[in-house]
Amino acid sequence: MTTTVPWHSIPELVRSAATRFGDAEAVVDGDTRLTFSQLAEQVRRTAGAFASAGVGPGDRVALWAPNSAEWIVAAFGLLTAGGVLVPVNTRFRDEEAHDIVVRGKAKALLVQNGFLGREFTGPPGVPVIDLKTDGFLGSGEPLEVEVGEDDLADIIFTSGTTGRPKGVMTTHGQTLRLYAEWCELAQLRTGDRYLTVNPYFHIFGYKAGLVASVIRGATVLPMAVFDVERVLELVEKERVTVLPGPPTLYHSLLEAGGGRDLSSLRVAVTGSADIPVELVRRITTELPFRHLMTGYGLTEAGTVTASRPGDPYEAVATTVGRPCEGFELRIAGDQEVLVRGYGVMRGYLDDPEATAEAVDADGWLHTGDLGELDDAGRLRIVGRKKDMFIVGGFNAYPAEIEGFLLRHPAVAQVAVVGVPDARMGQVGKAFVVPRGEVTEAELIAWARERMAGFKVPRQIEFRTELPLTATGKVMKDQLS
Structure with missing residues (x-):
């Protein structure tokens, strides 16, 4: 059965929410508390402000700011004016951000100066608006522009970990259909209180969140x-029920949750190529979550697979679930995961060559991830094509090795990379954040008892922390 939604655009959804939920709280951000009716009114007035600034249907605006009530109003206001949202990673430096603003042909750049002690600048000729201080939001006459399901909603640039970021183009209809289904799979309910830790410049925060x-x-x-500490405080004070995030979020909760009332937590959602079985076990047995959804997604297609309510523990722990409605999965001969369906991007912005390389003539998106399907059609991610290394002719997958090492009681976090070796070509090196006493020799010996010799890291380097992106992924290019 195909998921159908009654809205043709995200602006129509926001207007509908005002009717459906009225005086219920839509946004809580410090002292700012907006009902759904107030949010819709702020959004309409912000759409008018964009129109007065010369932003019309199809025009692009970049949003380079952290999660906040203002980000939400600005993004939905832009879409209501018929504009196209270009979110920018808040960790980018000026040169990186300016590249996206210029290539995205943004007519304006919205920032929050002072965030992380920084002043955010724009490239020459692009007006810069401060979300917090310029009085722009809500300053226009109420406006609603007709927006259709096939209209472009956003251009989200990939993280750039595998080269220059590419702009992924997605429509309103694609987003609404997919995340309506996401609500069902995650068991998101009316009245839930959803702490959005995931950044809004990423689809996990913006689409699976807002x-x-x-x-x-x-x-x-x-x-x-x-x-x-702030997460724990908010969960307790605001009775948070839904807390998705990367695996690192749950590591932190497990280490620091003692003495706090976390009983309101009901739904956890996570997913990545390197979520370990042991972490899934601890989330479901040591924290109060009653539903854990694991999934697999990427900017180019949104959420592609998800576990289902009622799936057996072993399936949730070891796979990222079955394809979402309207998606097909295929595993290529080299184990690359191929995806086809309505959610696959409209293409990379102004880059037909990269688009043709990513999406073949039959519509299959080549993800760059390596995986396998179990007998029930559930996907297991075994690593990234670019992360795999070859030890004496054998393929070694960091995600698998990391999963083994995380079973050791003294290992809190781990990242494995391949390093050159004169005899074997490459061998594994593990970067470990310990939670207890363990030596390099002890951990290597422990690993030898549990995995094939070629998979065992030859070197272990202990760290107090791993370098992470703003979305919680380990930056392996900074490990060697």
Whole structure:
């Protein structure tokens, strides 16, 4: 059965939420508390402000700011004016951000100066608007522009970990259909209180966070910077029920949760190529979550697979679930995961060559991830094509090795990379954040008892922390 949604665009969804949920809280951000009716009114007035600034249907605006109530109003206001959202990673330096603003042909750049002690500049000729201080938001006459399901909603640039970021183009209809289904799979409910730790410049925060919450009538609590003490405080004070995030979020909760009332937590959602079985076990047995959804997604297609409510523990722990409705999966001869379906991007912005390389003539998106399907059609991610290394002729997958090492009681976090070796070509090196006493020799000996010799790291380097992107992924290019 195909998921159908009653809205043709994200602006229509926001207007509908005002009717459906009215005086219920839509956004809680510090002292700012907006009902769904107030949010819709602010959005309409911000759409008018964009129109007065010369932003019309199809025009692009870049948003380079942290999670906040203002980000939400600005993004939905832009879309309501018929504009196209270009989110920018808040960790980017000026040169990186300017490249995206210029290539995205943004007519304006919205920032929040002072965030992380920085002043955010724009490239020459692009007006810069401060979300917090310039009085822009809500300053226009109420406006609504007709927007259709096939109109472009956003251009989200990939993280750039595998080269220059590419702009992924997605429509309103694609987003609404996919994240309506996401709400069902995640068991998001009307009245839920959803702490959005994931950055809004990423689809996990923006689409599985903001859009999903407006679909279902959940209250969004934006978090600008991840701080585990602040998370614990908000969960307790605001009775947070939904807390998705990268595996590192749950590591932090497990280490720091003692003495806090976390009993309101009901839904956890995570997913990545390197989520270990042991972490899934601990989330479901040591924290109060009653539903854990694991999934697999990428900017180029959104959420592609997800576990299902009622899936057996072993399946949730070892796979990222089955394809979402309207998606097909295929495993290529080299184990690369191929994806086809309505959610696959419209293409990379102004880059037909890269688009043709990513999406073949039959419509299959080549993800760059390596995987396998179990007998029930569930996907297991075994690593990234670019991360795999070859030890004496054998393929070694870091994600698999990391999963083994995380079973050791003294290992809190781990990242494995391939390093050159004169005899074997490459061997594994593990970077470990310990939670207890363990030596390099002890950990290597422990690993030898549990995995094939070629998989065992030859070197272990202990760290107090691993370098992470703003979305919680380990930056392996900074490990060697």
